[in-house]
Amino acid sequence: xxxxxxxSPHQHGFLSRKSTTTQFLECxxxxxxxxxxxxxxxxxxxxxxxxxxxxxxxxxxVKLEHYDVNPVILAWISSFLVxxxxxxxxxxxxSDYCDIVSGVPQGNVLGPVLFVIFVNEICNLLPPNFSLKLxxxxxxxxxxxxxxxxxxxLQRCLHVISAWSDAQQLxxxxxxxxxxxxxPRTANHVFTFPYAIxxxxxxxxxxxxxxxxxxxxxxxxxx
Numbered sequence: 001x002x003x004x005x006x007x008s009p010h011q012h013g014f015l016s017r018k019s020t021t022t023q024f025l026e027c028x029x030x031x032x033x034x035x036x037x038x039x040x041x042x043x044x045x046x047x048x049x050x051x052x053x054x055x056x057x058x059x060x061x062v063k064l065e066h067y068d069v070n071p072v073i074l075a076w077i078s079s080f081l082v083x084x085x086x087x088x089x090x091x092x093x094x095s096d097y098c099d100i101v102s103g104v105p106q107g108n109v110l111g112p113v114l115f116v117i118f119v120n121e122i123c124n125l126l127p128p129n130f131s132l133k134l135x136x137x138x139x140x141x142x143x144x145x146x147x148x149x150x151x152x153x154l155q156r157c158l159h160v161i162s163a164w165s166d167a168q169q170l171x172x173x174x175x176x177x178x179x180x181x182x183x184p185r186t187a188n189h190v191f192t193f194p195y196a197i198x199x200x201x202x203x204x205x206x207x208x209x210x211x212x213x214x215x216x217x218x219x220x221x222x223x
Contacts, residue, residue: 046139
């Protein structure tokens with residue numbers, strides 16, 4: 001899929017020559033350019049609840065078919081995923097076993113790759129003037145904002161992502177999603193907006209730890 005460029009270049013997780021560093025450098029370049037030209041950038045940090053455990057097997061198989069995965073490999077992946085069962089142990093007591101219909105196994109090479117494929121199409125949902133950067137289930141949505149209408153358009157993009165996530169049964173956690181208004185220190189006005197997911201307004205933060213890097217809303221790095 002990498003050879004045929006089917007994986008979005010905006011995905012940086014579990015891919016050759018991609019890392020948390022490459023993702024942050026791409027974002028940092030966009031943000032530094034905006035700040036140097038005196039323009040505000042609104043960044044929305046999205047958090048999925050138990051993302052790897054929420055991948056529905058049937059939906060994943062359909063996506064793999066869409067990418068024309070070799071039928072033999074597809075059958076092997078189906079065998080890898082389907083037919084698993086689990087139970088709950090409390091002390092010496094065990095519950096009945098139930099079939100596992102979602103989730104990619106972790107602690108192996110294939111599981112993270114399947115998750116990257118599962119969320120790949122999210123990068124194609126937005127107009128080109130809006131940016132979406134991913135590291136597996138770590139997602140940043142951002143755009144420069146120079147007017148209230150720009151903020152409204154960014155909210156529309158957030159709604160598109162939220163609707164897609166609901167359709168894929170990937171649950172966003174609005175209480176853990178945050179917004180940061182990046183701006184030059186000399187900015188006369190910072191465009192703010194009550195960005196919301198399912199009518200729940202997202203909290204605004206002044207600093208963040210993003211993929212291990214700490215910085216504030218003026219893009220000053222913190223120790």
